Structures are given as C-alpha cells and as structure tokens.
Amino acid sequence: MGGNDRQRIEAYLGRLFGYALSLGNDRDLARELVQECAVKALAARRTPVDEPAYRAWLFTILRHSFIDHTRRSGRAAGELDETMPLDGAQAWTATDGMISALTVKIGMAKLSSSHREIISLVDIVGLSYAEVASFLGLPVGTVMSRLSRARLCLLATLTTSNVRVLPEQRRRGGK
Amino acid sequence: MSEPMPSWEDLNAYVDGELAPPQAAAVARALAEDRKLADQVAALTRLKAAVHETVAGVELPQIAPQRHSRRLAVPIAAAAALLLVVGAGLFLGVLRPAEPVWLARVLAAHRQWVKDDRRLDEPLQAGVVLARLHQLDPDAQVPDLAAARLAVDFVGPFDPDGKNQGLLIGYVGTRSCHVSLLIFPAPAGLGEEQQEYRHGSASLFAWRAGRLGYVLTAVGMDESHLTLIARTVEQAIRERQPLDAEARTALRHSRNVSRPCAT
Numbered sequence: 297m298g299g300n301d302r303q304r305i306e307a308y309l310g311r312l313f314g315y316a317l318s319l320g321n322d323r324d325l326a327r328e329l330v331q332e333c334a335v336k337a338l339a340a341r342r343t344p345v346d347e348p349a350y351r352a353w354l355f356t357i358l359r360h361s362f363i364d365h366t367r368r369s370g371r372a373a374g375e376l377d378e379t380m381p382l383d384g385a386q387a388w389t390a391t392d393g394m395i396s397a398l399t400v401k402i403g404m405a406k407l408s409s410s411h412r413e414i415i416s417l418v419d420i421v422g423l424s425y426a427e428v429a430s431f432l433g434l435p436v437g438t439v440m441s442r443l444s445r446a447r448l449c450l451l452a453t454l455t456t457s458n459v460r461v462l463p464e465q466r467r468r469g470g471k
Numbered sequence: 472m473s474e475p476m477p478s479w480e481d482l483n484a485y486v487d488g489e490l491a492p493p494q495a496a497a498v499a500r501a502l503a504e505d506r507k508l509a510d511q512v513a514a515l516t517r518l519k520a521a522v523h524e525t526v527a528g529v530e531l532p533q534i535a536p537q538r539h540s541r542r543l544a545v546p547i548a549a550a551a552a553l554l555l556v557v558g559a560g561l562f563l564g565v566l567r568p569a570e571p572v573w574l575a576r577v578l579a580a581h582r583q584w585v586k587d588d589r590r591l592d593e594p595l596q597a598g599v600v601l602a603r604l605h606q607l608d609p610d611a612q613v614p615d616l617a618a619a620r621l622a623v624d625f626v627g628p629f630d631p632d633g634k635n636q637g638l639l640i641g642y643v644g645t646r647s648c649h650v651s652l653l654i655f656p657a658p659a660g661l662g663e664e665q666q667e668y669r670h671g672s673a674s675l676f677a678w679r680a681g682r683l684g685y686v687l688t689a690v691g692m693d694e695s696h697l698t699l700i701a702r703t704v705e706q707a708i709r710e711r712q713p714l715d716a717e718a719r720t721a722l723r724h725s726r727n728v729s730r731p732c733a734t
C-alpha cells in the first residue's frame with residue numbers, strides 16, 4: 297500500500313464527491329463521506345485489481361457509509377418519485393439558456409435522493425446501465441425507466457413556472 | 472412501413488450510448504424526420520453535460536494534508552495579493568467616488584429583500600433565474616458562487632428608474648450572509664471600472680459590462696471577503712465564463728478566514 301493506492305483513489309475523488317453529493321444533497325456531508333471512503337479504501341488489505349471492479353468497490357464503500365450515516369442521524373432517505381408519467385416527456389420545452397450547470401444544480405437539489413443518485417451514477421460517475429443495475433441490484437429495465445423519469449423530473453424543475461411565480465405586483469405589493 | 476416513434480426511454484438510452492446499433496440507427500432516422508424529437512435529444516445531451524459540469528472544479532477532500540497546502544499556496548498568495556491591493560486602495564481613499572442617484576434604490580431593494588426574508592412562494596424553480604435574465608437581456612449573467620457558500624435564493628424585479636427594468640438576484644450564505652446582485656440597463660455615468668461605495672455597514676460595488684449595469688452589495692459582511700466576491704463576480708461576468716479553479720479556491724479560503732455576517 298502507499299502512493300499507488302492513494303493516486304488510484306485520487307483519480308476518483310471528483311466522481312466520488314459528485315455521487316456523495318447526489319446521495320445527501322449536502323456538500324459538507326459529501327466531503328465527509330469521501331474522506332471516510334478514502335480512509336476505508338486505503339486501510340483495506342486487498343483491493344480489486346481490475347479497474348471496473350475497483351471503481352464499483354469504491355462507490356459501494358461510499359454508499360454504505362451514506363447508509364450508515366442516515367441510520368446514525370435518523371435522517372430519512374428521499375422517496376422515489378414514481379409519479380411522473382413518462383408520456384409527460386412531450387410536455388416540456390427547454391430553451392438553450394435554461395439548461396446550465398447553475399440551473400441544473402438548483403434542479404438536482406429538488407429531486408428525490410433516488411433520482412439524484414441514478415442521474416449521478418450515469419452522468420457523473422460514468423457507469424453504464426448494466427453497471428448501475430449491478431451496483432444497485434436492479435434489473436437493467438428498471439434502471440432505464442428510473443433514469444428516464446429522473447431526467448424528466450429534472451427537466452420539469454428547469455422549465456415549469458418560469459415567470460408566473462414572480463409577478464411584479466407581488467414585489468411591489470409588499471406586505 | 473414507418474417505424475414506431477422512439478419512446479422517452481429510447482431517447483435517453485440513445486443519448487447515453489446504450490442502444491444496440493440497429494436501434495440507434497432507427498432512432499437516428501426518426502430524429503432526422505422529427506424536429507421535436509431532435510430538440511429533445513439535444514436538450515438531453517445538454518442536460519447530461521450540465522449535470523457533469525455541476526461537480527467540475529469542486530473543492531475535493533484532500534487525502535494527503537501536505538499536498539493540500541502546496542496546492543493552495545499559489546491561489547492563496549494570489550488572493551492575499553489581491554486583498555492587499557484592494558485594502559491599500561481603500562486606505563488611500565481612491566475608491567470613494569461621488570454617489571449616483573440610483574444607488575439609494577439599490578440599497579433599499581437589498582434591505583427590503585433581507586428585511587422581508589422574501590423567497591419565492593414555491594421552492595425556487597431553476598428556470599426562473601435564466602428565464603428572467605433572458606427576458607431582461609440575453610447577455611445578463613449570474614455567476615455560481617457556491618465556492619463562497621452562497622446560493623441563489625431569490626430572484627425578483629428591481630426598479631432603478633421607475634421602469635422596473637432590473638432584476639435583484641439574492642444569494643444567501645450559511646452564516647447569515649445576504650448578498651444581492653442587481654442587474655439593470657446601465658445608467659449614464661456608470662463606467663466599466665468597478666467602483667466601491669459605502670453606506671454605514673453596507674458596501675456596494677458597481678460597474679458596467681456592455682449594455683448592463685451590475686451592483687453587488689451586502690450589509691455587515693466581512694469587507695475583504697465581499698471585495699473579493701465583487702472582483703470575482705465582475706471578472707466572471709466580463710469573461711462570460713464560470714469561476715475558474717483559482718478564483719474558487721481564493722473564495723473558499725477567503726470565506727474560511729472571514730467573520731460571519733453581522734445581523
């Protein structure tokens with residue numbers, strides 16, 4: 297163990313942080329979880345040699361750390377929002393300007409943890425559908441439908457109620 | 472015989488490169504024939520890239536503390552140098568120009584927002600920010616200040632001249648800090664160079680960028696920290712780029728050494 301193990305983990309820090317953030321929606325907690333994951337990984341006697349297996353192993357450590365944290369803190373995990381019908385995909389329209397890192401960051405914070413997690417695993421961690429299925433213990437078909445719904449919910453947060461909630465009278469009317 | 476329309480799941484899988492070649496080819500043919508489908512795929516592609524970008528350049532936990540200090544040394548030195556220059560400028564009194572008349576409205580708008588603790592009736596819809604900005608001016612920009620632990624919490628109209636042509640973007644921090652960024656058509660006399668004004672415990676930083684005027688203000692905030700935020704915001708807006716790694720590191724460090732906001 298030593299520099300090589302450390303370098304190996306460092307290559308994943310960004311993705312570990314992104315995944316941790318998607319789980320808890322809390323930057324401080326995300327840093328804590330990544331630290332904890334790194335410490336556990338560095339302390340492990342044996343680590344997977346194969347890179348995909350190593351990556352899955354690392355993210356599993358982090359996920360277990362998050363589950364332990366929620367148990368300790370009594371914090372409820374987010375509920376999966378399965379109510380968004382997939383045929384609602386035709387309902388939204390997005391202009392170029394509405395999708396940016398800033399708006400997506402705000403939108404992600406409003407999703408359920410399950411939705412954030414699956415988007416994060418695919419778009420930040422970079423796992424394939426098959427890898428996500430294996431990681432979460434789900435059929436690939438479920439991964440597909442959950443991811444589709446999650447993205448639809450995210451797009452909905454970007455495109456609904458644009459100006460309606462900011463009428464001029466509300467500001468001027470005051471209290 | 473025409474092919475069935477690809478489903479929403481198919482479009483997602485297409486964007487993720489998860490379809491088998493025959494299926495991908497079928498989706499590609501459908502996209503070529505249907506503008507709406509093509510728009511949806513384009514939006515999904517942008518969404519995927521934007522999600523990835525949300526964690527680009529974040530301050531990552533350092534496994535090796537000794538590396539931590541080495542990596543931060545240059546940005547911290549740069550931030551310290553900037554603060555020294557700004558501090559010297561303040562000491563010499565060179566950043567105290569005569570006040571324009573619209574400045575009082577800026578401060579009043581900021582104080583009103585803080586006083587009312589106004590938020591949107593509903594949780595902030597992410598599209599609100601850019602939709603309102605686009606409505607004001609396609610060039611208007613709102614930098615992401617997460618590195619300073621400031622998040623956009625409010626967007627509302629600002630009336631600098633009786634025409635209600637501006638916007639107030641309210642950032643809220645984790646230590647009682649409220650920072651307003653006001654964006655409005657640049658009034659006559661507002662120059663490109665950033666100017667600082669003081670009103671008691673309030674500091675205001677104003678500058679012009681193209682057709683728009685920007686003012687960043689806060690009350691009771693650590694002066695050095697607010698000055699660095701104002702300089703950073705101005706630079707990001709001028710360059711039309713997100714904050715770079717050096718700017719983010721400088722903001723994080725500045726926040727860590729600054730005092731919480733006075734309430």
